[in-house]
Amino acid sequence: MKTEIFPLDIATGPAFCNRVQERALLKNNIELNTHTILYAPRRFGKTSLVFKVCDELGRSKDKITCINLDLMWVSSMEDVLQLLLKEASKALSIMLPKYEQALLLLKEMAKNIEASVKLSASGAGVGSSVELDLKARKVAPDTIIEVLDTLDAVAQRNEHKLVFFLDEFQQIAELPGKHSIEAAFRAAAQKATHLTYFFSGSNRHMLSLMFEDKARPLYHMCDHVSVERISKQDYLEHIDNAAKMTWKKPLGADVIHVILNLTARHPYYVNALCRKLFLLATLPTEESVRDTWHHYASREEKRFMSEFGRLSTVQKKLLQALCLYPTDKPASGGFLRKAGINSGSLNKSLERLYTLDMIYKKADGVIEPIDPVILYGIKLAHQ
Numbered sequence: 348m349k350t351e352i353f354p355l356d357i358a359t360g361p362a363f364c365n366r367v368q369e370r371a372l373l374k375n376n377i378e379l380n381t382h383t384i385l386y387a388p389r390r391f392g393k394t395s396l397v398f399k400v401c402d403e404l405g406r407s408k409d410k411i412t413c414i415n416l417d418l419m420w421v422s423s424m425e426d427v428l429q430l431l432l433k434e435a436s437k438a439l440s441i442m443l444p445k446y447e448q449a450l451l452l453l454k455e456m457a458k459n460i461e462a463s464v465k466l467s468a469s470g471a472g473v474g475s476s477v478e479l480d481l482k483a484r485k486v487a488p489d490t491i492i493e494v495l496d497t498l499d500a501v502a503q504r505n506e507h508k509l510v511f512f513l514d515e516f517q518q519i520a521e522l523p524g525k526h527s528i529e530a531a532f533r534a535a536a537q538k539a540t541h542l543t544y545f546f547s548g549s550n551r552h553m554l555s556l557m558f559e560d561k562a563r564p565l566y567h568m569c570d571h572v573s574v575e576r577i578s579k580q581d582y583l584e585h586i587d588n589a590a591k592m593t594w595k596k597p598l599g600a601d602v603i604h605v606i607l608n609l610t611a612r613h614p615y616y617v618n619a620l621c622r623k624l625f626l627l628a629t630l631p632t633e634e635s636v637r638d639t640w641h642h643y644a645s646r647e648e649k650r651f652m653s654e655f656g657r658l659s660t661v662q663k664k665l666l667q668a669l670c671l672y673p674t675d676k677p678a679s680g681g682f683l684r685k686a687g688i689n690s691g692s693l694n695k696s697l698e699r700l701y702t703l704d705m706i707y708k709k710a711d712g713v714i715e716p717i718d719p720v721i722l723y724g725i726k727l728a729h730q
């Protein structure tokens with residue numbers, strides 16, 4: 348099967364560009380069992396990065412499994428447990444392929460988990476296969492701890508490493524009983540020796556409230572890793588290599604710079620634009636890049652308008668000003684004047700835009716909009 352070089356979902360193989368430093372950091376944290384928070388806006392490449400790291404470690408070491416829990420849609424502790432048990436059963440089946448062993452061991456280790464085997468239709472639609480089926484006897488934080496402790500203990504017995512990737516973890520903060528769920532994760536993570544936790548989320552603001560507030564159970568638990576945009580230099584090489592494969596010629600720095608400027612090096616949009624450009628029969632020019640982006644961004648405009656329409660007038664003015672005059676000093680008189688808002692309403696509006704995941708503070712302190720389609724739409728409207 349042909350691997351896509353510019354996928355809209357997880358980037359693997361030749362589609363994966365750079366992240367050398369982040370990969371080294373995460374590998375080290377897995378090896379040392381250091382739990383980690385991964386901060387990045389949506390579609391910046393968290394999942395691709397974690398999968399890549401686990402894949403690489405799996406190739407160099409023998410036994411490592413990534414358990415991926417996407418918490419985006421959970422709305423109760425019961426949902427969390429159900430997801431957890433489903434993924435735990437997959438991981439246990441990898442570590443303990445013989446079901447009799449798994450059942451015996453679970454009986455011995457876990458009193459709140461009911462384990463059985465069930466027949467399930469196989470993926471291909473022919474025949475059926477046996478699957479480990481786990482159910483919670485009690486929906487309580489204790490059961491969460493028990494599942495996590497069991498995974499760690501089985502991993503330890505089998506000299507297996509587990510990476511527990513908890514995606515959109517900030518959703519936990521929206522649940523009733525959030526403190527007891529957070530406390531359950533803390534209790535299990537503190538004891539773990541073979542299970543490394545990667546807490547990840549797109550809402551930096553909410554995640555930081557969970558991990559940086561002394562009053563919250565997960566305070567000071569983790570190493571922090573920020574997934575930033577991929578550098579210009581790395582993208583230049585990556586995109587030029589793809590061009591050489593497609594047209595037998597490099598695209599050249601000038602054209603690639605236009606791609607990177609329009610997409611603001613947002614990994615999802617770089618791929619969204621490049622996959623269109625790379626369908627062209629001839630080598631794209633600066634002009635064809637601009638045209639293709641304009642066409643794409645115009646189609647996306649509806650989504651932009653509906654997001655923008657939900658903002659208050661002050662929030663709209665602030666977002667517009669951050670697009671037109673990116674700054675690390677939004678409270679300065681000069682910026683407020685250009686934005687046309689008063690200092691009294693600044694903080695609340697900033698907070699709202701952070702909560703909505705619309706703006707983002709870069710490592711150098713400059714605040715900018717996350718979505719290049721919004722940026723483009725606003726700039727176009729002010730030309």
Ligand SMILES: Nc1ncnc2c1ncn2[C@@H]1O[C@H](COP(=O)(O)OP(=O)(O)O)[C@@H](O)[C@H]1O
Nearest residue numbers: 354355358363364390391392393394395614615
């Ligand atoms: N290292 C990378 N190199 C190239 N493209 C990437 C990389 N990481 C992510 N992408 C692309 O960015 C988009 C979002 O990736 P994903 O891993 O799903 O992000 P997240 O988990 O942060 O939402 C996808 O189109 C993916 O192919």
Ligand SMILES: [Mg+2]
Nearest residue numbers: 393394395514
């Ligand atoms: Mg993801």
